[in-house]
Amino acid sequence: MATEMSKMNDVTMRPVKFGFLLLENFTMMALASAVEPLRMANQLSGQELFTWDLVTHDGQSVRASDGMNIAPDCAARDVDTLDGLFVVGGVNIQNSFGRKEIEWVQSMARKKIIIGGICTGSTLLAQARLLEGYNASAHWECLASLRERYPGIQFNTRLFTIDGDRMTCSGGTAPLDMMLNVISSQHNSSLAGAISEMFVYERMRNEADPQRIPLRHLLHAAQPKLVDIVELMEANIEEPIELDDLASFAGVSRRQLERLFHSYLGCTPSRYYLKLRLGRARQLLKQTTLPVIEVATACGFVSTPHFSRSYRKYMGISPREERMGGWEKTVATPESPELSSAANDNRFGFNVAMPSAMAAAQFEPSFGSVRVGH
Numbered sequence: 410m411a412t413e414m415s416k417m418n419d420v421t422m423r424p425v426k427f428g429f430l431l432l433e434n435f436t437m438m439a440l441a442s443a444v445e446p447l448r449m450a451n452q453l454s455g456q457e458l459f460t461w462d463l464v465t466h467d468g469q470s471v472r473a474s475d476g477m478n479i480a481p482d483c484a485a486r487d488v489d490t491l492d493g494l495f496v497v498g499g500v501n502i503q504n505s506f507g508r509k510e511i512e513w514v515q516s517m518a519r520k521k522i523i524i525g526g527i528c529t530g531s532t533l534l535a536q537a538r539l540l541e542g543y544n545a546s547a548h549w550e551c552l553a554s555l556r557e558r559y560p561g562i563q564f565n566t567r568l569f570t571i572d573g574d575r576m577t578c579s580g581g582t583a584p585l586d587m588m589l590n591v592i593s594s595q596h597n598s599s600l601a602g603a604i605s606e607m608f609v610y611e612r613m614r615n616e617a618d619p620q621r622i623p624l625r626h627l628l629h630a631a632q633p634k635l636v637d638i639v640e641l642m643e644a645n646i647e648e649p650i651e652l653d654d655l656a657s658f659a660g661v662s663r664r665q666l667e668r669l670f671h672s673y674l675g676c677t678p679s680r681y682y683l684k685l686r687l688g689r690a691r692q693l694l695k696q697t698t699l700p701v702i703e704v705a706t707a708c709g710f711v712s713t714p715h716f717s718r719s720y721r722k723y724m725g726i727s728p729r730e731e732r733m734g735g736w737e738k739t740v741a742t743p744e745s746p747e748l749s750s751a752a753n754d755n756r757f758g759f760n761v762a763m764p765s766a767m768a769a770a771q772f773e774p775s776f777g778s779v780r781v782g783h
Contacts, residue, residue: 425595427461428491430514431481432506432530436499436580437473439528443495443584449604450592458596464488466510474499485513493523493576496530502551503532503696511537521574528580535559545577546570549620553689554696557707568618579620586614634659635669642682646689649709652678687723690716694732701728 427447429440447459465471468484494517498505515537518524526534531547534540535555544563547555555564569578569587578587590613593601605613638659641650650658655678656666670678690708693699699707705716705728720728 424457424460425492426490427459428464428488428494428517429461429527430464430466430485430494430496430510430530431471431473431479432496432498432502432510432533433471434474434499434501434505435471435497435530436528437475437477437479438582439499439580439584440473440497442582443497443527443588445608446585446588446592446604449607450596450600453603453607454596454600458592462488462491466513485510488517491517491520491522493525495525495527495576496533497527498529498532499580500529502529506533515539523574523576525576525578527578527584531555531564531577534575534577535562540575540577543575544570544572545575546579546583546620547577548579550692551696553692557693557697557699566619567616568614568620569616571616583614583620585610586618589613590615632669632673634661635673638666638669638678639681642685646686647707647709649682649686652682683719683723686710687720690720690728691724691731694728701732704728 429443431440444461447461450458462482463479464483464485465481466485468481468487470478470480472478494514496514511533514524514533518537518539524534524539526532526540526545526547529548529551531540531545532551532555534545535558540559540562542561544565546567546569547564549566552564552566555562568583569576569590571587571590576587576591578584585608589601589604592604593613601613605611638655641655641658652666653663656663659666661669666678670676670681674681676684686708690704693704693707694701697704701716702713705713708716710716710719717727720726720731724731
């Protein structure tokens with residue numbers, strides 16, 4: 410990574426210039442996490458180490474996932490020389506870009522510059538075949554579908570990945586860590602540390618850090634057997650392991666296994682396992698075009714009817730309704746008899762005429778996944 414970055418200013422020592430291609434419904438937090446470290450590097454060093462442009466394909470303003478409209482610095486056709494281009498994605502990513510954006514990013518890649526993806530921006534890079542043979546990071550919510558769709562790309566669960574001339578990261582604050590590591594590599598760790606202090610950022614994370622809080626941290630070190638069992642479940646979604654075998658693997662009895670799950674996770678082992686499988690199914694339904702029968706198989710269900718019954722029982726709608734935007738239907742058509750109970754409880758607390766930010770969010774696998782109420 411240091412070699413690739415150092416190429417940017419070895420000759421002229423000019424500022425490194427990044428471009429950020431903003432896709433419709435991009436995540437504002439991810440963009441700010443990428444840009445702010447660059448700004449602070451300039452401020453603290455007293456030098457213009459970095460410059461950047463916000464870009465949209467047509468030069469028109471673009472709406473972020475929070476509903477804010479952002480005016481770009483320029484259109485893609487007006488972009489001059491860049492040292493690196495980052496595609497910034499967000500929610501409803503599959504409907505946020507088209508052939509024009511793909512072709513432009515491909516043309517920039519042919520200039521042998523750094524190409525990166527922020528949050529779900531890696532989806533565009535994958536579709537453009539710019540990550541084939543590379544290791545790459547993407548938001549954990551998209552990993553299952555990306556791995557299914559692009560087997561030639563080594564998607565991982567790390568916060569960020571710098572692999573040669575490709576830089577990818579998940580969303581949230583992960584771009585901050587990626588940029589701090591770039592700054593540390595290109596300049597020095599003291600500058601990166603000073604930026605962290607200015608942002609009251611306790612620890613600069615590295616490539617080895619995972620995106621999600623591991624269960625072992627949530628349960629502390631007191632229940633290593635439970636952690637091992639859950640990790641085994643997560644690694645065996647397509648071919649679920651029998652509970653007796655899980656108990657045997659952990660060196661506990663079936664009854665002890667049941668008690669561990671009830672005490673620390675509030676449910677039975679079988680229900681927890683089913684929750685993991687249905688969660689994976691929801692990702693695949695939302696983010697891929699796999700037939701329902703293939704989604705069922707990939708998530709360990711013996712038949713499509715069994716899968717559909719389980720999905721409707723625990724998710725409140727059928728797999729087909731999920732894929733077609735069933736939550737929107739739940740709110741918009743309360744007169745529908747099969748959906749009336751879900752509609753009447755107004756579980757999401759918004760009106761039928763949803764603002765665009767909420768309308769875009771409904772297509773995400775995590776939409777409505779956390780119950781709130783009194």
